[in-house]
Amino acid sequence: MKGKIFIIEDEASIVQLIQHNLEKEGFVVSSSLNGNEGLKELKKFEPNLLLLDWMLPDLSGIDICKNIRRDINFKSLPIIMLTAKGEEEDKIKGLESGVDDYVTKPFSFNELSARIKAVLRRSDPKVVANELIFEDLKLDRIEKRVFRSDKEIQLGPTEFRLLEFFLTNPKRVYSRDQILETVWPNNVNVESRTIDVHIRRLRQSINIEGKKELIRTVRAAGYSLI
Amino acid sequence: MKGKIFIIEDEASIVQLIQHNLEKEGFVVSSSLNGNEGLKELKKFEPNLLLLDWMLPDLSGIDICKNIRRDINFKSLPIIMLTAKGEEEDKIKGLESGVDDYVTKPFSFNELSARIKAVLRRSDPKVVANELIFEDLKLDRIEKRVFRSDKEIQLGPTEFRLLEFFLTNPKRVYSRDQILETVWPNNVNVESRTIDVHIRRLRQSINIEGKKELIRTVRAAGYSLI
DNA sequence: TTAATTTGTAATATTTCTGTAACATTAAGA
């Protein structure tokens, strides 16, 4: 992940929170606490995406949006709006004024991160990886194919999502609960032991003769991609 | 994550929500529903961080803050204030009175969690660090791996937690009771001599040929990481 | 509709971990 993200938001603590986490994900981040300043800095910074607070002390989010859309160099800069709860109606206006998505405060960072990637995948696929690669394992999100050492592997939908999940954070250990939350659609209730079975199926599929095991069991903790 | 967090907040449902989630993240959590009680319990509990409601039935958040800042042992205890929306002006006062950060209700748990980690990262990095390092010993919390002199070491779950515990405070001697309280899940009853056995197992695992012993026995007191 | 694939669960097998008791050794003071 090598994209650049600019943040215009007046609450310093929110900026700090987002900036830190995005940087941890590999984005290059810069920010400004007010609109006018922000516009200038942004144009110097040339981000791949802008996170824009709706309510700013000097300029409104809409004004900034319009300004950006008027600038030939930033006509198609993806913008995600940060709105406070209760500004629902405004959201529509926001989308009309050329915003790509919006997130309502308070939001979790994971939610924001997912939105950012979704927007980037549409607007600027180069910035977001469509191919996830780990060692000799390759997963193509667009074509929905998986290869181990260039040999294609057939996976069921659930195993595919499971592997995709592991590939987004190799080496990191995930608990069964975390896996459930992320890999399974919300509001389904699945026994946590069920994951063991899917892990087994995934292992069986991606293991090929002579190559090493790729999924590690960490007792009392969960599983990880090696 | 083995840090200790104390909560003073009168809304039981909020306490429950926070406590449950923080425990899921590995924090040890204790709480009180009112100010005066809370102050006493807090000082026994010795948390790494305090979550403090702004509006309490008996004492105000500010009063508690001041009390804490007056106590030499808690002068630098990080405090995050929980404020209701619309108390914005108060926030300033809060920060002046020695609060490290504040979160406005309603907040998402993820937001709170990020703030907590941000504050701890500043004030007490060992509590939230991903890698704990002491001499040639390295423990990775995310990957759940342990290395001695770059050689990976396999540990059982209990030995892992035990080592993690020692690594957050090297050189400090812990009694068997302290170890039990922190390393073992609450409400389990384990013989105190059981710890000796785990210490032995841990020693055996992390000792490698030609390298020095890392766990020190302090007769009549307990154990420490050198 | 039928056939094929995928899913979740329960039952069973296997592996690994834990706590304890019993015995051995060590340190420190009388």
Add this chain to the structure above:
DNA sequence: TCTTAATGTTACAGAAATATTACAAATTAA
């Protein structure tokens, strides 16, 4: 040196966690 309390060490049975298998229900493809 002897005594005693504290710690070290070992072995083992039961517990707990994970692996594996089989199967029926659900979903999808043909």
